[in-house]
Amino acid sequence: MLKKGYLVYGLQRRASTPNTYRIDHLYDNPKFPNFVTIYGDLSESSSLLNILSQIKPDEIYNLGAQSHVQVSFDVPEYTANVTGLGALRLLDVVRHLKLPVRYYQASSSEMFGKVSNEKYQNENTPFNPQSPYGLSKVFAYHLTKIYRDSYHIFASNGILFNHESPRRGITFVTRKITMGLSRVKLGLQGTLKLGNLSSQRDWGYAKDYVEGIWKIIQYKTPEDFVLATGETHTVRQFVEEAAGLLKFNLVWKGKGGKEVGIDKKRNKTIIEIDPSYFRLKEVDYLLGDASKAKKLLNWKPKVNFRKLVEIMLRNDFDLAKKELKLGRKVFVKKINI
Numbered sequence: 001m002l003k004k005g006y007l008v009y010g011l012q013r014r015a016s017t018p019n020t021y022r023i024d025h026l027y028d029n030p031k032f033p034n035f036v037t038i039y040g041d042l043s044e045s046s047s048l049l050n051i052l053s054q055i056k057p058d059e060i061y062n063l064g065a066q067s068h069v070q071v072s073f074d075v076p077e078y079t080a081n082v083t084g085l086g087a088l089r090l091l092d093v094v095r096h097l098k099l100p101v102r103y104y105q106a107s108s109s110e111m112f113g114k115v116s117n118e119k120y121q122n123e124n125t126p127f128n129p130q131s132p133y134g135l136s137k138v139f140a141y142h143l144t145k146i147y148r149d150s151y152h153i154f155a156s157n158g159i160l161f162n163h164e165s166p167r168r169g170i171t172f173v174t175r176k177i178t179m180g181l182s183r184v185k186l187g188l189q190g191t192l193k194l195g196n197l198s199s200q201r202d203w204g205y206a207k208d209y210v211e212g213i214w215k216i217i218q219y220k221t222p223e224d225f226v227l228a229t230g231e232t233h234t235v236r237q238f239v240e241e242a243a244g245l246l247k248f249n250l251v252w253k254g255k256g257g258k259e260v261g262i263d264k265k266r267n268k269t270i271i272e273i274d275p276s277y278f279r280l281k282e283v284d285y286l287l288g289d290a291s292k293a294k295k296l297l298n299w300k301p302k303v304n305f306r307k308l309v310e311i312m313l314r315n316d317f318d319l320a321k322k323e324l325k326l327g328r329k330v331f332v333k334k335i336n337i
């Protein structure tokens with residue numbers, strides 16, 4: 001957005017220790033004079049009212065959420081409040097202030113949940129969420145449509161399948177794998193512990209997807225669009241791809257909770273299964289059909305699965321090498337894990 005010349009206001013949730021490491025390079029940087037953050041919270045209508053009445057933005061991108069699916073089982077009420085009601089609060093302020101704004105709602109492929117027979121999921125596929133997170137996103141999705149139709153607000157949903165990058169939080173499986181295996185390779189950790197290796201995801205590159213998000217908001221009418229790559233892979237395949245790039249000679253042994261991944265070269269276990277990472281209810285299979293976005297927005301992803309794993313691994317192997325050189329303390333401060 002900054003490169004496109006926007007003045008960007010970021011809503012910042014107060015935390016007792018800084019958690020802005022992913023955007024720190026934008027602060028006090030003469031290259032980005034147009035970046036401002038303001039304290040506020042999606043759980044508080046009055047803060048949103050204050051901020052929006054002052055800024056009067058042209059576009060709002062609601063990417064805010066308690067976004068971890070597994071964690072949403074631990075904090076379901078908080079997840080519903082921020083992920084679901086947060087969208088209501090924003091849209092309701094827009095309605096009250098009569099702002100002529102374009103509103104983007106970050107909807108998620110988690111809304112599809114357990115799919116029945118459809119090979120691909122698109123804008124017409126029914127939702128069957130499997131977590132408090134997925135259900136909260138379904139609420140926000142429908143509310144966006146309801147406010148669009150009832151109050152003629154320019155409000156669009158982007159239904160995004162998993163989008164990853166080196167900025168992904170390390171408790172999501174892709175980053176956990178690229179960071180974990182890099183650290184195992186350099187002897188910084190013994191093994192990488194994972195949950196369900198069989199679930200399938202349509203993983204794309206976040207940088208491609210933000211371009212799609214922007215295109216959704218520039219489109220002539222407010223509509224809902226799926227953004228996806230149209231390729232699906234198992235968690236196991238992600239591990240195998242990353243392990244291959246790190247030149248591990250990975251073989252799998254055992255079954256279920258007892259399965260392990262062994263580096264045959266050194267005859268050493270590098271992957272273990274930890275039951276605590278299994279979900280109470282799992283979304284087994286996601287594969288998106290983004291043909292509407294391709295046709296109407298001329299959007300298609302540039303980075304495929306193999307390239308994505310490579311981009312993430314390169315970043316995390318470099319970070320792990322720095323950690324080895326500088327010591328863990330410095331590393332923790334730097335990347336906040």
Ligand code: G4F
Pocket residue numbers: 067068069070108109110160161162163171172173174176193194195196197199200201235277278279282283
């Ligand atoms: O990386 P994940 O935690 O992502 P998940 O649940 O698909 O959700 C992400 O993508 C959604 C888009 O569809 C977003 F809406 C959402 O906010 C988030 O960004 O898990 C992916 C899969 C799951 O099936 C999980 O069971 O990986 C499996 N998995 C296996 N072992 C693991 C692990 N997931 C995590 N987080 N950690 C593991 O150790």
